[in-house]
Every structure is written in C-alpha cells, then in structure tokens.
Amino acid sequence: MSQRWSNLLVWAGTIAFIVLVSKAAWAGNPVNGTSLTNLVVLALPVAGIIAMSATGLVVVYTTTGVFNFAQGAIGMFLAYVDWELTVAHGLPQAVALPLVVLVIAPLLGIGLDRAIMRHLQGKQLVVQLMVTVGLLFAFVGLANMIWNQNNAHSMPQLFAGKGFHIGDVLLTWHRFITIMVAVALAIGLRILLVRTRIGIAMRAVVDNRDLAALEGARSSVLSSFAWALGCSVAALAGILIAPETADMSTTTLTFLILTAFAAAVVGRLRSLPLTYLGAIILALATQWMASFLRFSDRWTNVPDALPTIMLFIVLLLLPRAEVQFARIGQIRRVERVSSVRDTAIGLAAFVAFMAILTLFLSSSDPTNTNRLALGMCTALLALSLVPLTGWAGQVSLAPLAFAGIGAVAYTRLGGAHGSVWAVFLAALVTIPVGALFAFPAMRLQGLYLALATLAFAAMVEEVFYTQPFAVGPGERPVARLHLLGIDFSSPKSFLILVTVVFGLCGVGVVALRRSPFGRRLVALRDSEAASVTVGVNILETKLAVFALSAGIAGFAGAFYAMSFGTLNNAQGFQMIAGLPVVLALVIGGVGFVAGALFAGVFGFVTLFVQDNWHISLWIALFYLAPGLAVLGIIQNPSGAVVPIGEGFARLLPWRKDAKQEYEEMTAAAAEPEVGELGLERPFAESDVLLVDRELGISNDVPRPVAAARSS
Amino acid sequence: MGLLEIDEVSVQFGGLLAVDDASISVPEGCVTGLIGPNGAGKTTLFNVITGLQAPSGGRVRLDGADITRRRPYRRARLGIARTFQRLEAFGSLTARENVLVALEMRRRWAKSRYDSGKIAAELLERVGAAQVADKRVDSLPTGSARLVELARALATDPKVLLLDEPSSGLDEQETDALGVLLHELTADGLAVLLVEHDMPLVMEACTHISVLDFGRIIAEGTPAEIQADPSVQRAYLGTAKSAS
Amino acid sequence: MTSMQAVPTPDATDDEVPILQLAAVRAGYGRIDVLHGIDLELRAGEVFALLGPNGAGKSTTLAVCSGQITPSTGGMFLCGRDVTGVAPDALARAGVCLIPEGRGIFPNLNVLENLRMATFTGHSFSQVLDLAFAQFPRLGERRKQTAGTLSGGEQQMLSMARALATEPAVLLIDELSMGLAPIIVEELYEHVRRIAASGLSILIVEQFAHEILGLADRAGIMLHGRLLHTGPPASIADELADAYLGAEHETPAAHPSQ
C-alpha cells in the first residue's frame, strides 16, 4: 500500500474514531465561546507540562542516542531533592532551584554517565532501553525509601499560586513560567545542538563514536556533558511539574513521561517545535475529553489510554521506514547457537532437577511451589521474545499484553474447566491478534516499533480487560489442565507441567534458530537491504516471527491464568508489569533460551523477596533489577548466561571445545573499545608541545604543512 | 535487445537529478561495464534495478517483462542479484550461513530439491573464500567479506548479476581471480553489469562499456573506444591512467 | 605525567628519532592476536607505504598507530615519547590523523557538520572549509546534504578532506584509492605528494602497489601479521610478487632489510 493511501486511511480512521467516541460519550455540556476558551486556557499549562517532559526525551535521544525511559524518574527524584531543600529545610526556591538544576542534576548526570550510560553506546536497542527501565525502577525505589510515600508531600507553586486571568480562568505565574521555560529551552537547545561545536560533537559521537575520537573529540567528556544536560532538563521539568500533581506521588511524576512519548514522536525525537505542537494537540484532546465527554463501565479507563492511543496513531502516520542498510559500526553480538541436542539434554536435566526439587517443597504450604510455577510461566513468556527480539532484532515491550489476551482466551474458551484445547486455542487466538497488530506496525523500525508495542500494551490494559466479553467487572474462575487423564491441579504437578512445557518450547525455539527460517531472521536483522536482494520477503518474515512470538506469549498466558486461579480485570497483565520481564530477559541474554530461564528465576526471586521481606514490589525491584541490570548488562551486554554457560559447558565431557569457542566468540564481538580498557593515559598539551619541538616546529607555526603553505 | 533493459530511467533526490534519462542494455553472456566519476549515479541506478529506490521516470525490463513496479524480493526471485559498494553482509552469521540464506530462499521456489550445504561449499570455493567458511563475517577483512557477498549473490542462481565495485578491498591476486571468475560466469550465460573504478579490470573484463556522468550516459562503446574518447578522459579517466 | 623515555635505539643507520615507531607490537581483537611482533618506524617527512594482501593486518597496524587498539605487548613511540595506551583522541590532538577504511564519516550529520568536527585539532572552521572545498569542490556543492546519502566516492572525499584540512603531523591513510574514480585518485596522490614534500610524515596502506610505490620513500610488505620486508620501493617491488603468493613466506621472523 502506498504511503499516501495508508496515511489517508489512518487519518480517516482517526477522525471517524474521534467522532464516534465523542458521540457515544457526549456528556451534554454546552459548546460555546466561553467553554472553548476555558478549554484552551486549561489545556495550555498541560501542554507546557507535557512539552517539558518531552524536551528531556528529545535532548537525551539526540545527544546520546538513548531513549530514556527514566527521564521522568530522574526528574521526580530531583524534584524531591528540591522539596527536601525548600519545604523540609526552608531554603528559598530562588537558591534551591538553581542549585538543583545547575549543580546537583549535572553531577547526577555525570555519575550516571560514568557508571552506566557511556557503556551503552553501540549496544543493541533492547539493551539500551532496558537499562533505562532498570534505572526508572531504581529511582522510584530510592525515592520511596528516602521519602516515605505514606506521608503526604507537596510542593508549593512558584509565586504562591498568584497569577492573572484570561477569561474566567486563572493562569498562575507558575504555569506561565512553565510555558515560557519550555519555549526558551526549545530555542536554546536548538542553538546548542545545531550551531555550537559541542552540540554537533555530541551528535557525532552518537553517529560514529570511533571516528569522533579519531578526530580528537573527547567522547567521554561529551557524553558526560550530554547526560548532565539531560538531567538538568529533567530536574527543571520535575520541579515545575511537581506542584501540579496531587501529592507529588513518585509514580505519577515518573510515569508522566509516558504521556510525553506521543509528543516526542510527533517531533520524530528531533524537532522541539514539532514536539510542542504534539504536546498542544495532546493537551487539547485531554481537556476535550475532560470537559465534554464522560466514560463509564467498560470504557471507564479510556481517558487514561488517550496518550497511548495518540502515540499509536502518530506512529502509524510516520513515513514507512526505508529498507535498512547495515549501519556504520554495526553492533557486534555474541551469539552461540547451541545444538538442538545440547539444548534438549540441558532442558531435560532442568526438568529432572525441578522434579527432584518438588520432593523437598512443603506439601502443606504450597506458596513456594506456586511462586516457582509463576516463575516458569515468566520464563515461558520471556521465551516468546527470544526469536523476535533476540534474533530478528525487533523489540517488543508487549509480551505481557499478548499473555493477557491468551489468558482471557483460555478462560473464555474452556479453561474454566481445564480443557486442553483451550490452551492451544489461547495460542491460536493471539497469533492473529499479533499479526493484526504487526501488519501496520511493520512499517516501523527499531525504537518506533518498540514504542508501538508499548502503546499496544497500554491500550489492551485500559480498554480490553474491562470488556464484558473479556473479563468484565467481576472475577472469572480458571481451572488447571486435565491432560491424558491426569489432573494437574495440585501445585506440584502443575509446576512440573509448566516446566516440561517450557522445556519442549525451548527445544522447539532452538530448532527454529537452526532452521532456514531462523537464519533468515538473523539475516534480516543484520541487513535488510541484503536480505531483500536475495529474495527474502521482509514483511512476510517479520509478520511470521511476530505472530509466532504472540502465539508463544498467548500460550504462556494460558498458564499464567491457571497459575492465578482466577482472572479479574486488574490482574497482573499491566503494561508496566511487562517491562521487568523484558528487563530480566535482557540481563539473562536476549538471544538465548537460557536467558529466558534466567528471567523465570528472576521472576521467582522477585516474588520471593517481595513476599518475605515485607517490602513493596518497587523496593524489591529496586534491589534486584537495576543492580543486576547495571552490573550484569554492562559486563555482559549479550547476557549473563554467556559466561555462566561457558563455565558450565567446560565441565561437560563432550564440550571440550567450549573454552576455545567462547574465546573466539568474545573476540569476534570485541570492539577495539578505547579508553575503557583502563589503559587510557593522558597526553597533555605539554606533551604536544614537546612533540612539536622534536619535530623542529616553532611555537608560532604549529604544523609543518602550515609552514610550507604560508611560505 | 538485452536481457536487462534500463529504459530512460531518472531519479530525483529533492532538487538533485541523480540519474537523468539513462538507458543501458545488458545482454546475457557478457560483462557490461558501467563507469563514471564519483556521484555520477551508478549506485543509484543499481538501487533502481533492484527495487531499493523508486525511479521518478523510466522503465526497467527483465527478459522483456516490465519489472519497474515489482517489489525488491520479487526481482531477486526473478533472477536479479547484486553486491553492494558498502558491504552488506550478514555480519553475525558465518560465511557459509550467509550463502545458505540465499540458497534456502531459492529452494523455496525451485522445482527440484538439492543439497544446499554442498552447493554453499562449492560457491565459497569458487569465489575463493573457502578458508573462511566458518568464520563470522563481521570479523573478516573487507576483501574476504566482499567475496562472501559475491558467493551469496551467486547463490540466488541469478540471470543478471550487478556488481558494485567488487574489487575494492581485494588484493591484486584476488582481483585477477575475480576477472577469471567473471569470464567463467559469463561463459555460463550470465549477464553481468559491472561498476568499477579499477580500470585494468574493467577494460579486460567488459565487452561493452557505458559511461555515466552527472546522471547522463555520456559515452558508450567497446573498451578501446571508451579509452580513446576525449570526453571520458576529461570526466573520468584522467591522463596518466590507461588500461594495461 | 608521562615521563620522557629513551627510545630503544633502532637501526644504527641514522640517529634521527623516528616520528612514529612501533616496537615489537603484538595486538589484536579480544584475546586473539592479529599482529605478531611488528617493528616499524616512520621517519619525519617520509612517505612509508605499507603493502600486503587481504587480511595481512594492515588496518590493524593503523588502528594501533592511532591508539584505537592498545598493543598487548610492545610499545608505540611518538617522537621518542612512549605513547603506548594513549587514547585516540589525545593522539589526534597531538597531530596523528587516521583516515579509516570505509567508515570515515558521520552518516547522520550533514557535510558542514562533518567538517566542523575536524576543528578539534586546532584549526578554525573557515580554514577547514576553505581547504576542504578547494580540494573537493564537489563537497562544496553538497554542504547541506546528509553525509550518509552521499555517493560512496563523495563519502571518501569527505573523509579525506579532514586529512587535508587539518594538517596533522602524522597522517595515516587506509586504502586511499578505494572507491574513487581514477581521475580523483590521481589528483589525491598528487596532493599527497605535495603535502609530503612539505614535511609531513605519511604512513599509507594500499593493496595495489604500482602508484603508491612511485610516491613512497620507503615501503614494507606485511603478511600474516608480520612485517616481512622494509626498504626502498625499488627493492620492494621485486619481493612483492612473491609475498602475494604467500606460501613461500611463512617464515616467522621479520627480516627488515638494511
């Protein structure tokens, strides 16, 4: 379908959607001059807030190449620091704000860069994204630990809420300043990034880091500067936005960033003016909904889904991604494709291990058994991403949404009494859903595709489960499987069942990688241009792998449902809950079945810690996720299972070659990464002068050629 | 009437006319040369032929059938294969797997079954990359990676082979071997369109040469005619350079 | 901080300190060595041509010289100063300029922005522009074009422009002629000859010997990660044919000719 037609279709669809929704949910308030003026005046500050958040995203993306999920969380954290200084310690805002924005935030940025961010350059997209997701959780956890969320926090507006009137509406100075700051930032950043050398150099480092070094740019200084800048913008946004939220809830402030995604994408993550246009449209739409529409029952959550619906629409309007050529400085990956036999042996051993383990689990208190079973469900879910993200390089952040659809399908199609067919129906239902989603989404590439999946997950969360045909308001019972006359309803038998299912799927997935289809996926990831010129149909191949992944996720969803025992509309399948699954898989190794297993273990440990240490999930994740994410991912961007596997394989008699193979593998993936070897030595100006003197060049004519030319 | 006919193709990038009414005919069984200064539009023309770039005017015909609007993978299946000026290998696969990907695509629409492993080995042997068959391609030096790319292109069993500067990154030995390989391939009836800046190779291998400058064909003829053409010397060859 | 360090005295033939010297360098990727003990010296103001077949390790040698790869053993000296392990950006600012093979541009920046990046070594932007556009008028016509959409040869020109515009002390060039039209190559060699005459030291890597040998003061042949012969171009030309045949020269030790 040509670009023009598909755009027309999206536009027509959007307009029809708006008209239909407006008609269906019309609240009956009069539309006249006053109410419309009010709408605009109310929308402007909201637009300012969204624009501020989005600015941070755009700046960080442009200067570091990383799409920072944690941008909101960093802003939140620094807003709390500001709160601590002003409200708790009585410092005037005129001192605290510059202190936070110009000193503390840049220091935090530099620290982040040194410890984590600079190691992300040139890594796979999913690794970059997940590290920032890990940071997001870390900052929320940290803030919750320091500032007890059971106490109310609030930050006063600047100028104590005074302002001026436009029509009936009061525009406070605070909001006015927010808008002005946003505009000033847009202008200032544009000049910085396009006109100044440091701005150009930051973009250059994103483009071709090695070359930037060869041209004499200090890439470590540049990336520190970029993150310092990003944190400053985040702090500014956080501090200006905090008074606008009810009680400075850490999560509200953090996840406000999701609202900003749509605006940032309108600007294609480059242009701030367009980003602000997006912010204004989004704010107007939000206010329109709030003022004139009313949603109830099955549609209650629609207003919450608005930003993601808009994100989805905007993504669909992006120009079709062109066939990708392999990029300069292509990402190198460590990938060992184990043989089907080795995988089968390994997974059989794992099943046996699990079976033995059940003997030691308490029969009277099945809590741990249930947690283990849930962990195995997570492993199965993570497995769905191995072909899609690990091999085909397509990042999906919506595995849990597909699992949710699978869970619903299982429950509604016979799972209520444990029918075996329902499990397969769950997979069969999600496959077309996955394909249906993938069909328009396949025009997107990389990050945009990842964001589309995120939007999809949010939409499923807000509008799918509440439907009567899905889950509806009440609870629905789910039964565990009856298979071959065996009833798997006891916790232990169920655990064994899920483990066996995981094992079978794992072997299947490895067999797939060894097949022509698997090779084709990797080829597609490495160079789309080359793939089409040997006859690979990109669309078909991507659709197939997306549908496959959705199918496995739906399959996993059925087991999730069995594991839960009942299904209600607020249970376990939220978009946000899906991110840790992806994160855990990335820590383990996104291209490995063992990585999926790792994700399962991670899930189990999280549950265990959460329940036994009596701390919230956030804090559990704070301890686990970012710590492991940072240490693990930075050390082994290809996954923790790579060195683990190497250590383990060496013990096996038939894998004598393991060590050598590992060395070759890491050598192939090693980039001559400079400066990080700990060998970097200063080569100061004085040394340069010395070199010049040795060359017999006088100080006023610094280079030999210049000397020759000027004569 | 050539096997591949490029008929008054134009390509516009914004205000820039990168290819301007270029017509080239590529007959089977010989090597047709396409030379021209940097930025003349040679690679763009390759992209038009393989469908990676839509032309703003003109037609591309294969075997008499109009393929101008065919999608790239369809053209590949119809028998157009190419290599890339800036390497486009499947970096994280081994050389053998690179070739296998292409072979397996072909198998999907071929009538008879065959042993792709054996053919892959033969192809790698033929282009002279047999020693690196089991190495990951992104760890190979440029030259070897280019040979792997060539083997991959041959693996699709093409009728027309488009080579975009195949000799860059090859050493002298390998370049000579490439010349020999081109002769063998055309003897089997393949049509080859060769873009190359290495004049000795071009003059030796081609039976017919077209010269592109600023998107237009400025000269056509046998190697001898091209070398003698003053406009070509001025635009492209320079003075010192002449075929050996 | 870096202490002045005496050079392990090289050949006794001349007492001049070489501007760039590799001493018994072993280096490679990950834990696998590609270079097995390279001794190479580049004297001030000379053009040294490094020749050798595909995969011999020429690009790797240049990566070592530019600081991108740190030798696992052995050392690198700049004007007699030990610069082993110095970061590439520091070396660049000290006047070592590498034009890498094939990937010498920032694809998402436009031509002007690419050239702006060349100002880190101390030249003013206008100076860089003047020199670059004088040498490659073609680039002047494409100022605002995104570098990634330039033709292959135009990209190579952009990459070369940096070398010509920043006037480094040591110029390392990897496969200069790759992808360029003969007429441009001819011009470029002419330019290299000119700047060489002005006293700059150049280490140039090529696959094809003929043109480059006419321009070099000395040349070396590399094979399997070893520098087999060094000497005046005339003496090298004879050895070259054998080297490409490879097999006879599996001899492990490097034998620098005197």
Ligand SMILES: Nc1ncnc2c1ncn2[C@@H]1O[C@H](COP(=O)(O)OP(=O)(O)OP(=O)(O)O)[C@@H](O)[C@H]1O
């Ligand atoms: N996407 C694009 N946008 C704008 N200009 C482009 C684009 N792609 C190519 N060009 C321009 O079109 C012209 C032709 O480019 P092309 O790559 O076809 O040249 P070429 O003949 O292959 O040259 P070379 O021998 O240097 O590879 C060049 O001037 C290039 O800058």
Ligand SMILES: Nc1ncnc2c1ncn2[C@@H]1O[C@H](COP(=O)(O)OP(=O)(O)OP(=O)(O)O)[C@@H](O)[C@H]1O
């Ligand atoms: N990133 C890498 N990882 C592992 N091995 C590599 C890597 N890059 C190069 N090699 C290996 O190092 C050896 C030398 O490569 P190098 O690129 O230095 O050769 P070269 O002489 O420049 O060849 P060419 O003329 O083809 O550019 C080759 O055997 C190659 O396989």
Ligand SMILES: [Mg+2]
């Ligand atoms: Mg080209």
Ligand SMILES: [Mg+2]
């Ligand atoms: Mg090389």
